[in-house]
Every structure is written in structure tokens, then in C-alpha cells.
Amino acid sequence: MSEHISRRAVLLVGSAKHPSSTSESLGRALLERLEGGGYRYETIKLVRALRSEEGTQVMIQAVKQADLVVFAFPLYVDTLPTLATKALEQIAASRVEPTTPPQFVAIVNCGFPEVEHMALAIEVCERFAKTTGFEWMGALALGGGQAVNGQPLDELGGMMRHAIEALNLAAEALLQDQAIPQEAVDLMATPFIPPRLYTMMGGWGWRRQAAQMGTKKNLRDRPYKE
Amino acid sequence: MQITLLNGALNENDPTHAVADLILAELDESPASVIYYPLHTIPIATCIGCFECWVKSPGECRISDAGRDIARDMIQSDVVLMLSPIPFGTYSSELKKVLDRAISLILPFFQMVDGEVHHQPRYERYPSLIGIGVLPTPNASLADLFDRLVGRHSINMHAPSHATLVVTLDQSEQDQQNALRSVLSQLEGVK
Numbered sequence: 138m139s140e141h142i143s144r145r146a147v148l149l150v151g152s153a154k155h156p157s158s159t160s161e162s163l164g165r166a167l168l169e170r171l172e173g174g175g176y177r178y179e180t181i182k183l184v185r186a187l188r189s190e191e192g193t194q195v196m197i198q199a200v201k202q203a204d205l206v207v208f209a210f211p212l213y214v215d216t217l218p219t220l221a222t223k224a225l226e227q228i229a230a231s232r233v234e235p236t237t238p239p240q241f242v243a244i245v246n247c248g249f250p251e252v253e254h255m256a257l258a259i260e261v262c263e264r265f266a267k268t269t270g271f272e273w274m275g276a277l278a279l280g281g282g283q284a285v286n287g288q289p290l291d292e293l294g295g296m297m298r299h300a301i302e303a304l305n306l307a308a309e310a311l312l313q314d315q316a317i318p319q320e321a322v323d324l325m326a327t328p329f330i331p332p333r334l335y336t337m338m339g340g341w342g343w344r345r346q347a348a349q350m351g352t353k354k355n356l357r358d359r360p361y362k363e
Numbered sequence: 364m365q366i367t368l369l370n371g372a373l374n375e376n377d378p379t380h381a382v383a384d385l386i387l388a389e390l391d392e393s394p395a396s397v398i399y400y401p402l403h404t405i406p407i408a409t410c411i412g413c414f415e416c417w418v419k420s421p422g423e424c425r426i427s428d429a430g431r432d433i434a435r436d437m438i439q440s441d442v443v444l445m446l447s448p449i450p451f452g453t454y455s456s457e458l459k460k461v462l463d464r465a466i467s468l469i470l471p472f473f474q475m476v477d478g479e480v481h482h483q484p485r486y487e488r489y490p491s492l493i494g495i496g497v498l499p500t501p502n503a504s505l506a507d508l509f510d511r512l513v514g515r516h517s518i519n520m521h522a523p524s525h526a527t528l529v530v531t532l533d534q535s536e537q538d539q540q541n542a543l544r545s546v547l548s549q550l551e552g553v554k
Contacts, residue, residue, distance in 0.1 A: 184409070216453045219410065219459045225450060225451060257452075257511060260452060264508070356470070357485065359486055360422040360423050361434070
């Protein structure tokens, strides 16, 4: 295993959810594994950083100083959410080609059970990395991200065993300066429950939330119907 | 016919504005009614992923700003024109800020479409989506990615039809105009 004693990583969290999100849980779980190999990391929540010019500059500097950028975000409307898109735009606009390209990893999650929904977002990240002076190390995509719901991944255990094993393999590869292996990608993509059951449970979950808010009868309202 | 034109230019110097001017000039000669949003000039909050538009105030975002008005105009239109630079193949952040807020237009519940899970429609009818991307120079792979994105987006937004066009800044204005005219002329009510 390579020595990474003085290496820096930055976790960019593209979810606006507070106080924690599935994106942050997944990113932290990967970086905690890298800490054991000598990485130290900081977490930047884009929802806060991009609120001001000062915060944006802090984010850009952190990326400039990093040996590894972990870009974790939820899929919104088929691609990167606004915050994640804006971060890539800002980083690209300020980018000076570095002597040694920092490594770039994307971690995407979405509410659909299938990972195919995230393929385009991953392509966007890959294009960003390859055209702005990063070394593309690959991506992990998790379907049914609500199941994590901002909880520490390792505490979820059994249901998330595929995701945990995927992160173990990904961290092992990154510590050897190798791209995320296909086995890790496949493990992360493994549905933790059958998609049809997931969609049924999802519907039940929305109705339960609506019942608590007294809006169960209004869930299908059309306020903008002409 | 009602058309909503969303201009995702990033700032006032963005050359995307010149393409917007060509589109507006073209539509000005048609009988269509056009609602135009130059998005970078409009304060619109980012979607915070709270899903209140699905469960607490179904169909309406909790954030009271222009994001709500634009979602309403989108669903009441026959066509939504999404004009945007194509950073790395995706929509610009300025365009994306309204598209993220427009999830109020669909339901939280799922349905299967071609073997994949997607969200159910909230409304009986949806606008067609036309993506018009702007690139500095021709780039087939970015244009292809943009085309596939608009295609995926049209599934989730239940668009009855969709189309994409990529114009490049090295094209002459006449060539850009011809390309735009070709796409817009496919719309009933614009001719």
C-alpha cells in the first residue's frame, strides 16, 4: 500500500439537506476509510459555501490544495442538482492546470432504485474531471438513497452491506492510487430490496408523512390547473 | 400556443443571450404567446430537497419566490424552451435552479416506464420540452450528452414530445437563425 501520510482530501457535499444527508453519509464513509491510510480530510457543504463569494473562494482553495476531491451529491431531475452544478462551474472558471492532477471521485445517490438514472450525471462528472485537470478515479452510484437518510452508513449494517463492501473496495483501490474497481461499482449498485417492493414502500412512506401533516387527501392536488 | 422560454445564461456577458435574442425575434413573428425568463437576473432560491411540495403543500413549493411562478408558467405552457450553456454536458446552474424547483409538478408516487421506475404525473397534460444548448465550438460528445439528458428529463416530466438543438458560437448568426427556425417551425402554433 502506498504511503499517503501528508495527503489531503476534500469532501464536497452537494445536498442542501440539513443537518445531514445521504450524500454526506456516503462521502464520509469513504473518507473515514481513507483516513486509516493516512489521508486527512475536510468537509465542505456547498449549500453554505456557495452562499457567499467568501465561501466560494474557500471551496475553490480547498479543491486547489487537495490531492483527492470526493464529490457527493443527490440526483435531482436527471442530473446534478443546482448546487453541484454551480460548484463545477466555479471550480472550472478558476482552474489553473496543476503540475500533479488531483484525483476526483464522484458519489451519487437517488430516490429511484435503479442506478441507470445516474449514468448521465456520472458522465458529466467524468467530463468535468478530464477537462479541468483532475485524474478521474471513477464513481459510485446508490439507488434508493432515502434508506440511508443521513445516518452513518456503517451503523445501518445488514441492509447496507453491499454499499459498505463497495466503499471498502473503493478505499482500498484509492489508497493504491488505482481507480474504483468495477466490483465496487457493481456492489454499490446492488438493490438492497427488490425495486417493486421499494416503490410500494415509497408510496406508503409518502402517504404516512402526508397523514401526519393532515394532507393525505390533497396529495394529488393540482394547484396550477387552468 | 403558450411558450415559456427559460434562459440559463450564467451572467450578463454570457453569449447565450445573443441566442435568446434570436429565439425571441423568431417567436415575435409567430402568433405564440411567449413568457420569457432571463434567469440570472431573477432571485430564485435553490431547492432544499425538503419534499414539502409533495407532502405538506402538495403541488406548490414552500419557498415563495419566482421559482413558484415559473413552475406555474411551465405547466400552463404548451412548450418549454430550455436555453442553456452546456457545462460538461448538463444544464447550467441558472437553468437548473428552476428545473429543480419544478418537481412540484409531478407526484411523489412511482410508476414503471419501459422497465424503469419514474414518478407519476400530477397533471393531465404537460408541455413539450425543447433543449437548446450553446457551445463555443462543435463538440459531438457534449451535444450527445445534452440530447440524452433532455430525453431523460422529458420522461420524468411527462413531456408529450421533446427535441434538442445545439448551436455553436462559431456559427454565423444566419446559420444559428436557420437552425433555430428549423426547430421552432416544428411547433404547431408557431408557424
